[in-house]
Amino acid sequence: MVGSVGRHDGRIVWVTGAGSGIGLATAHRLLDQGASVVVTDANTDALAWTEDYSRAVAVPGDVTDEAVNETAAAAAGERFGGLDAAVLNAGMSQRGDLATLPMEKFDRTFDVNVRAVVLGIRACIGPMRERGGGAIAVTSSTSGLGGDPGLWPYNTAKAAVLNLVRAAALDLGPLGIRVNAVCPGPTETGMTEHILEDPELYESLRRRSALQRWAQPDEVAAVFDFLISPEASIVTGAVVPADGGISASTGQFLPEPIP
Numbered sequence: 066m067v068g069s070v071g072r073h074d075g076r077i078v079w080v081t082g083a084g085s086g087i088g089l090a091t092a093h094r095l096l097d098q099g100a101s102v103v104v105t106d107a108n109t110d111a112l113a114w115t116e117d118y119s120r121a122v123a124v125p126g127d128v129t130d131e132a133v134n135e136t137a138a139a140a141a142g143e144r145f146g147g148l149d150a151a152v153l154n155a156g157m158s159q160r161g162d163l164a165t166l167p168m169e170k171f172d173r174t175f176d177v178n179v180r181a182v183v184l185g186i187r188a189c190i191g192p193m194r195e196r197g198g199g200a201i202a203v204t205s206s207t208s209g210l211g212g213d214p215g216l217w218p219y220n221t222a223k224a225a226v227l228n229l230v231r232a233a234a235l236d237l238g239p240l241g242i243r244v245n246a247v248c249p250g251p252t253e254t255g256m257t258e259h260i261l262e263d264p265e266l267y268e269s270l271r272r273r274s275a276l277q278r279w280a281q282p283d284e285v286a287a288v289f290d291f292l293i294s295p296e297a298s299i300v301t302g303a304v305v306p307a308d309g310g311i312s313a314s315t316g317q318f319l320p321e322p323i324p
Contacts, residue, residue: 101120178225274311275309
């Protein structure tokens with residue numbers, strides 16, 4: 066069990082995609098900082114860890130389903146008394162030939178990475194207004210800042226999320242609700258497991274980072290931790306790369322290797 070001390074002491078936060086990777090790291094970080102958390106993931110078994118925490122409740126389900134989002138937001142109020150912040154992190158990758166990829170695969174990519182974020186934001190508005198405001202942080206990607214070979218469905222969806230965040234920040238700012246986006250680069254998570262098993266591709270991505278390494282989930286979770294905290298009270302509509310400097314490059318040249 067974790068102690069109730071930290072920058073999120075007494076706050077209630079909803080985290081999606083909390084069964085693994087960045088979402089799991091974020092949920093644990095928030096618990097360590099004193100928050101109560103509602104967590105959502107499509108993999109019910111991956112949320113079994115919540116059984117060890119009195120300040121965590123699992124609401125499993127597919128975040129593209131409006132009812133799942135509404136249930137999670139309602140659970141925050143019923144279990145803990147309200148909703149102060151949300152980290153809408155659930156997502157999926159997709160690659161394929163632009164000429165032949167079945168459109169249903171593109172549609173699913175857009176549903177998970179964009180539609181689910183819209184539904185998540187909408188579910189947060191009422192509960193956060195009741196609290197006098199709140200903060201929402203959304204996972205985009207370095208791949209939302211530009212294009213990648215063969216990743217056009219993912220590039221398209223993650224880019225759409227960025228403008229959704231900007232527009233939502235403008236619409237919800239008068240309600241006291243802040244909305245920001247984080248763009249992780251190569252991070253060692255379940256979603257990148259296939260890359261971790263490919264030494265050549267892993268090394269190629271590592272070399273494109275100014276820091277010459279992949280991120281760990283908790284490093285990205287730290288960015289979410291700040292953005293939804295009261296310490297970021299003036300930050301909204303921001304897009305924050307957490308990619309080791311990959312997006313700082315034009316992509317024409319590799320950074321110098323570590324001496």
